[in-house]
Amino acid sequence: MADPAEIRRLDELSAEMRRLLLRLCGHYSGAIHIGGDMSMVELLISLYHHGMNVDPDDFANPERDRFILSKGHGAVGMYIAMALRGYFDMDEIMATYGQLDSAYGMHPCKIQLPGVESSTGSLGHGLPIAVGLAFAARQRRESHRVFCLLGDGETCEGSVWESANTAGSYGLGNLVAVIDRNKQMMSSLEGVAMNLEPYPDKWRAFRWRVVEVDGHDVGAICDVLDALPPVDHDDPNAQPIAIVAHTVKGKGISFMERNVGWHAGSLTDEQMHEALAEVDARLAERLAATGGGIGGGS
Numbered sequence: 001m002a003d004p005a006e007i008r009r010l011d012e013l014s015a016e017m018r019r020l021l022l023r024l025c026g027h028y029s030g031a032i033h034i035g036g037d038m039s040m041v042e043l044l045i046s047l048y049h050h051g052m053n054v055d056p057d058d059f060a061n062p063e064r065d066r067f068i069l070s071k072g073h074g075a076v077g078m079y080i081a082m083a084l085r086g087y088f089d090m091d092e093i094m095a096t097y098g099q100l101d102s103a104y105g106m107h108p109c110k111i112q113l114p115g116v117e118s119s120t121g122s123l124g125h126g127l128p129i130a131v132g133l134a135f136a137a138r139q140r141r142e143s144h145r146v147f148c149l150l151g152d153g154e155t156c157e158g159s160v161w162e163s164a165n166t167a168g169s170y171g172l173g174n175l176v177a178v179i180d181r182n183k184q185m186m187s188s189l190e191g192v193a194m195n196l197e198p199y200p201d202k203w204r205a206f207r208w209r210v211v212e213v214d215g216h217d218v219g220a221i222c223d224v225l226d227a228l229p230p231v232d233h234d235d236p237n238a239q240p241i242a243i244v245a246h247t248v249k250g251k252g253i254s255f256m257e258r259n260v261g262w263h264a265g266s267l268t269d270e271q272m273h274e275a276l277a278e279v280d281a282r283l284a285e286r287l288a289a290t291g292g293g294i295g296g297g298s
């Protein structure tokens with residue numbers, strides 16, 4: 001079980017990430033993919049701030065874990081999670097995001113941003129890249145893991161399943177796919193455009209080990225990450241792991257949650273302040289439920 005102080009730290013970071021996303025969404029002139037950013041907050045925070053072996057001061061260390069954001073439209077969420085870890089300057093992200101010549105584009109560019117492992121944005125390409133990295137690491141007998149975060153709508157792409165089959169066939173135990181299972185796609189709830197169930201069984205059919213988790217519970221996510229089996233390239237029974245994270249698109253903001261209008265958008269000042277107040281209220285609730293309190297000890 002994750003330590004209560006660690007859970008509290010990650011809850012506070014998650015709330016801070018939500019506040020920063022909302023502030024950016026309030027002042028940026030274009031649309032931010034705010035719905036899918038909000039659904040993966042706890043996943044990104046748990047990965048970058050707890051589960052992955054990464055270090056912003058040594059971002060090219062060959063032993064680092066690799067992370068690929070396959071749902072590249074959520075780039076700003078990754079920038080903020082990484083900035084909170086010390087990779088990037090938050091003020092620069094806030095001032096330049098989405099502008100011509102900014103390194104912080106709507107989709108991530110690895111050439112512009114050291115520490116970002118892959119440029120993504122065209123859905124369906126991140127997992128194939130992650131499979132290639134995991135396969136190469138095995139060939140070289142390296143012991144790091146490769147993590148890949150996908151949107152569930154993204155997994156309508158055939159290339160996802162070609163790579164899933166490859167990873168299962170080769171028993172890539174160093175590969176972890178995290179699926180943001182918010183049951184919404186770009187402009188519809190699941191079941192309207194496409195039905196993906198039985199979802200975990202689809203990964204199992206490709207010989208993946210599946211773990212399901214509440215994707216907004218940092219303690220539960222950390223328990224899953226902490227329990228990942230060690231990378232053993234000689235294990236004939238090794239399997240890639242799919243973490244199916246049950247999430248809510250627009251999580252934490254009542255007027256956004258499960259509202260198909262909030263795949264992408266911008267906020268008026270009034271909406272931004274309303275949303276920020278909800279984030280503070282939910283953090284206070286969460287800390288009270290887990291034995292902490294704002295500014296107090298537990």
Ligand SMILES: Cc1ncc(C[n+]2csc(CCOP(=O)(O)OP(=O)(O)O)c2C)c(N)n1
Nearest residue numbers: 036073121122123151152153154184185186
């Ligand atoms: C190949 C490709 N087709 C279409 C798009 C446009 N697009 C961007 S986000 C999105 C919906 C993705 O849904 P999901 O993966 O569930 O993401 P989330 O709901 O978590 O934002 C689409 C179709 C794209 N980026 N790439």
